[in-house]
Amino acid sequence: MAGKYIMALDAGTTSNRCILFDHAGKICSVSQREFSQFYPKAGWVEHDPYEIFNVMIGVAREAMMKLGATASDIAGIGITNQRETTIVWDRTNNQPVYNAIVWQCRRTSEYCSMLEKQGWEEKIREKTGLKLDAYFSATKIHWILENVEGAREKAEKGDLLFGTVETWLIWKLTGGKAHVTDYSNASRTMLYNIYDLDWDQELLDLFNIPRSMMPEVHNCSEVYAYTAPEYLGGQIPIAGAAGDQQSALFGQQCFAPGSVKNTYGTGGFLLMNTGDKPMPSSHGLVTTIAWGVDGKITYALEGSVMIAGAVIQWLRDELHLIDSAVDTEYLASKVKDTNGCYLVPAFVGLGAPYWNPYARGVFIGLSRGVNKSHMVRAALESMAFQANDVLQAMTADSGIALKELRVDGGASANNILVQTQADLSDITVIRPACVETTAMGAAYLAGLAVGYWKDREDLIVSTRGSSAAGEEKEEGNGDSSGTEERFVPRIDEEVRSSRLKHWQKAVKCAQYWTEI
Numbered sequence: 001m002a003g004k005y006i007m008a009l010d011a012g013t014t015s016n017r018c019i020l021f022d023h024a025g026k027i028c029s030v031s032q033r034e035f036s037q038f039y040p041k042a043g044w045v046e047h048d049p050y051e052i053f054n055v056m057i058g059v060a061r062e063a064m065m066k067l068g069a070t071a072s073d074i075a076g077i078g079i080t081n082q083r084e085t086t087i088v089w090d091r092t093n094n095q096p097v098y099n100a101i102v103w104q105c106r107r108t109s110e111y112c113s114m115l116e117k118q119g120w121e122e123k124i125r126e127k128t129g130l131k132l133d134a135y136f137s138a139t140k141i142h143w144i145l146e147n148v149e150g151a152r153e154k155a156e157k158g159d160l161l162f163g164t165v166e167t168w169l170i171w172k173l174t175g176g177k178a179h180v181t182d183y184s185n186a187s188r189t190m191l192y193n194i195y196d197l198d199w200d201q202e203l204l205d206l207f208n209i210p211r212s213m214m215p216e217v218h219n220c221s222e223v224y225a226y227t228a229p230e231y232l233g234g235q236i237p238i239a240g241a242a243g244d245q246q247s248a249l250f251g252q253q254c255f256a257p258g259s260v261k262n263t264y265g266t267g268g269f270l271l272m273n274t275g276d277k278p279m280p281s282s283h284g285l286v287t288t289i290a291w292g293v294d295g296k297i298t299y300a301l302e303g304s305v306m307i308a309g310a311v312i313q314w315l316r317d318e319l320h321l322i323d324s325a326v327d328t329e330y331l332a333s334k335v336k337d338t339n340g341c342y343l344v345p346a347f348v349g350l351g352a353p354y355w356n357p358y359a360r361g362v363f364i365g366l367s368r369g370v371n372k373s374h375m376v377r378a379a380l381e382s383m384a385f386q387a388n389d390v391l392q393a394m395t396a397d398s399g400i401a402l403k404e405l406r407v408d409g410g411a412s413a414n415n416i417l418v419q420t421q422a423d424l425s426d427i428t429v430i431r432p433a434c435v436e437t438t439a440m441g442a443a444y445l446a447g448l449a450v451g452y453w454k455d456r457e458d459l460i461v462s463t464r465g466s467s468a469a470g471e472e473k474e475e476g477n478g479d480s481s482g483t484e485e486r487f488v489p490r491i492d493e494e495v496r497s498s499r500l501k502h503w504q505k506a507v508k509c510a511q512y513w514t515e516i
Contacts, residue, residue: 003072003073003074003075003076003450003452004022004069004073004074004075005020005021005022005028005029005067005069005073005074005075006020006021006022006074006075006076006077006078006443006446006447006452007019007020007060007063007074007076007077007078007236007443007446008020008021008077008078008079008080008439008440008442008443008446009056009060009077009078009079009080009169009442010080010081010244010438010439010442011052011056011079011080011081011082011165011166011169012081012082012244013082013085013102013103013104013266014034014035014037015032015033015034015035015055016032016033016035016052016055016056016059017030017031017032017059017439018030018031018032018056018059018060018062018063019063019436019439019443020063020064020067020069020074021439021440021443021447023452023453023462024462024463025434025440025443025444025462025463025464026434027434027436028067029063029064029066029067029069030063031058031059031060031062031063031066032059033055033058033059034055035047035048035051035052035055036048036051038099041107043105043106043107043109044105044106044107045101045102045104045105046099046100046101046102046105047085047099047100047102048099048100049087049089049096049099049100049168050096052100052165052168052169053168053169053172056169057231057232060231060232061232064232064233070233070234071227071229071232071233071234071235071236072234074232074236075237075446075447075450075452076223076236076237076238076239076240076446076447076449076450076452077173077227077236077237077238077239077240077446078239078240078241078242078441078442078443078444078445078446078447079166079169079170079238079240079241079442080166080241080242080243080244080247080438080439080441080442081164081165081166081169081185081241081243081244082102082103082165082244083103083164083185083188083243083244083245084103084135084136084137084140084164084188084189085100085101085102085103085137085164085165086100086101086137086140086141086144086162086164087100087162087163087164087165087167087168088141088144088145088148088151088160088161088162088213089160089161089163089168089171090154090159090160090161091159091160091161091176091179092159094171094172094176097144097148097150097151097154097160098144098148098151100165100168101140101143101144103135105134105140106134107134107143108134108139108140108142108143109134111134111139111142111143112132112133112134112139115132115206116132120132120206123202124190124203125280127193127194127195127200127202127203128187128189128190128191128192128193128194128200128203129187129194129278129280129281129286129287129288130187130188130190130286130287130288131286131355132190133190136188136189136190137162137164137188137189137190137191138189138190138191138203138207138209139190139207141162141191141207141209141213142207142208142209145208145209146208155209155210155212155213156210158210158212160210160213161179161213161215162209162213162214162215163179163181163215164181164185164188164189164243166181166182166185166241166243167179167180167181167185167215170224170225170238170241173227173228173231173238174224174225174226174227174228174238175228177225178224178225178238179215179216180215180216180217180218180224180225180241181215181216181217181218181241182217182218182219182220182241182242182243182291182292183197183217183218183219183220183289183291183292183297184220184241184242184243184246184247184288184289184290184291184292185241185242185243186199186215186217186289187288187289188243188288190203191203191204191207191209191214192217194278194287194288194289194299195278197217197297198217199211199214199217218241218292219292219293219294219295220240220241220242220246220250220291220292220293220445221239221240221291221293221294221445221446221448221449222239222240222449223237223238223239223449223450224238224239224241225237225238226238237446237449237450238446239445239446239447239449239450240442240443240444240445240446240447240448240449241442241445242291242441242442242445244438245263245269245271245302245438246271246288246289246290246291246300246441247437247438247439247441247442247445248261248263248269248271248408248437248438248441249261249271249273249290249291249300249441250290250291250441250444250445251408251436251437251438251439251440251441251442251443251444252406252408252432252437252441253459253460253463253464254271254273254406255273255456256273257273257274257275257400258272258273258274258398258400258402259272259273259404259406260272260273260391260394260402260404260405260406261405261406261407261408261437262387262405262406262407262408262409262421263407263408263409263437263438264308264309264383264387264407264408264409264410264411264412264417265308265309265409265410265411266307266308266309266310267304267305267306267307267308267309267310267351268304268305268308268309268383268386268387268390268409269302269303269304269305270302270303270304270305270387270390270391270394271288271290271300271301271302272300272301272302272394272398272400272402273290273298273299273300274290274299274300274301274398275298275299276296276297276298276299277299278299279299279301279397279398280397281301281393281397282396282397283353283393283394283396283397284303284352284353284354284355284393285301285302285303285352285353285390285393285394285397286301286302286303286304286352287299287300287301287302288300288301288302291445293445293448301394301397301398302352303351303352303353303389303390303393303394304351304352305351305352305383305386305387305390306346306347306348306349306350306351307345307346307347307348307386308383308386308387308409308411309325309383309409309410309411310345310347311343311345311379311382311383312325312328312379312411314345314347314379315328315375315376315379321372321375321376322376325410325411325414327376328376328379328380328414328416329414329415329416331372331373331376331377332373332376332377332380332416333416334373335371335373335374335377337374337377338365338370338374338375338377338378338381339367339369339370339371339374340365340367340370340502341363341364341365341366341367341370341374341375341378342362342363342364342365342378342381342382342385342502342503342506343361343362343363343364343375343378343379343381343382343506344359344361344362344364344382344506344507344509344510345361345379345382345386346359346360346361346362346510346511347360347361350507350510350511352389352390352393353389353390353392353393354389354507354511356511358511358514358515359507359510359511359513359514360510360513360514361510362506362509362510362513363375363378364506364509365502365506377416380414380416380417380420381417381420381424383411383417383421384417384420384421384423384424384425385424385500385503387421387425388421388424388425388500389507391405391425391427402425402427403427403428404427404428404429404430405421405425405427405428405429405430406429406430406431406432407421407429407430407431408431408432408435408436408437408438409435410435412431412435413435415487418431418487419487419490421487422487422488422489422490423489423490423491423496424496424499424500425489426489426493426496427489428486428487428488428489429486429487430484430485430486430487431484431485431486431487432483432484433483433484433485444459447459
């Protein structure tokens with residue numbers, strides 16, 4: 001086993017991070033830096049591809065410098081990234097032809113509506129498992145080719161390349177030697193057939209995208225190429241890649257069908273491992289590839305909640321009810337419940353399982369006795385209620401009765417939120433000691449590829465102990481070492497049922513608001 005550490009490069013939406021992990025899965029060094037956000041028009045969001053790369057190189061060097069590590073100390077690099085964000089560049093000079101169009105960008109919404117009217121939505125779902133939406137990469141590529149001067153001609157000549165952020169980083173880190181993506185990121189483009197495991201020619205034709213632009217699709221855990229020496233001081237194998245939410249699923253060691261994780265980030269992202277066959281959803285979820293390892297594909301059901309942790313920012317920045325996120329737990333603990341009020345934070349519409357872009361936020365059930373603490377508690381509970389809606393959809397689609405939910409993300413540090421999730425969903429919620437599971441997943445994928453860990457059992461034993469490996473082998477879900485915290489349901493069924501019933505009434509109000 002060459003190298004002391006595994007490097008994870010976490011390319012987020014607002015910042016890049018580098019984390020160096022050791023063989024026990026412990027964080028040894030971290031460096032993080034934000035990069036610029038551009039909003040050319042209302043609803044448009046862009047990044048500078050060069051800044052993304054330069055910031056990533058900077059945090060990688062800094063993380064190594066903190067330990068005095070050299071390239072020979074790094075066994076391999078794993079990359080995880082903001083998904084769907086689209087970069088197109090000229091292969092002849094390595095110059096992006098336009099800024100990166102970010103997954104949040106809604107500039108192609110009208111184009112999606114036109115395709116929906118033409119009857120393409122069901123065809124796209126059948127091939128890709130995704131909804132026809134501006135969220136995904138396909139319409140962003142189409143926009144660049146149609147709106148950037150000279151782009152269409154260059155693309156037809158074979159001079160333009162497309163990539164999501166991990167593809168761009170690998171291209172740059174290797175000096176243009178590898179134009180690759182992984183199965184998980186490919187499955188988020190709305191161009192990849194998750195059944196045939198190939199770029200779908202009918203969809204490429206629909207969006208008028210030359211196949212020559214598309215990267216080669218590889219496993220999430222294999223050596224793609226080596227870094228050019230000028231960047232990190234030597235040749236280091238780039239050996240893992242996965243989209244951020246799939247990487248978190250792997251980092252949570254949700255290796256068995258039926259295992260589920262929820263990331264409470266700006267939004268909320270729930271993924272369920274569904275095994276080696278894609279599971280179509282009829283309850284408002286999308287079907288996606290979780291990862292490909294050793295040529296074997298693992299699929300997932302995914303539900304995206306638009307506003308999760310962002311509701312805490314709203315309490316702080318807009319309502320000024322709190323000074324910092326940590327205040328929410330103190331204020332919410334001062335009351336036993338919400339005094340009958342509910343917040344549906346549909347500030348940008350509702351995501352899974354409702355998919356109503358016209359819904360708007362409502363604070364309902366207010367009475368004279370409702371105070372600041374009740375409102376803060378209702379905001380925390382809104383995250384748990386929304387996640388529970390997705391969990392119920394997963395159960396309905398899969399037929400699997402869920403027993404455990406593994407959580408991560410910044411808001412998962414809030415004990416009241418996590419306990420509320422256990423109560424409302426009637427499920428044991430497991431919070432790992434280290435919630436940096438997105439970077440951890442990328443590190444695990446790279447480490448397995450280069451032999452830093454021999455196999456998954458060695459990985460589990462090394463990072464969580466031999467007893468966890470035994471449970472994993474027997475039960476198939478990521479049970480814990482003693483460092484994980486477990487939250488079990490504490491309310492009875494009558495109380496749970498009443499609260500869920502009132503939540504559904506509140507959701508109907510949020511959707512009804514713009515219909516009258």
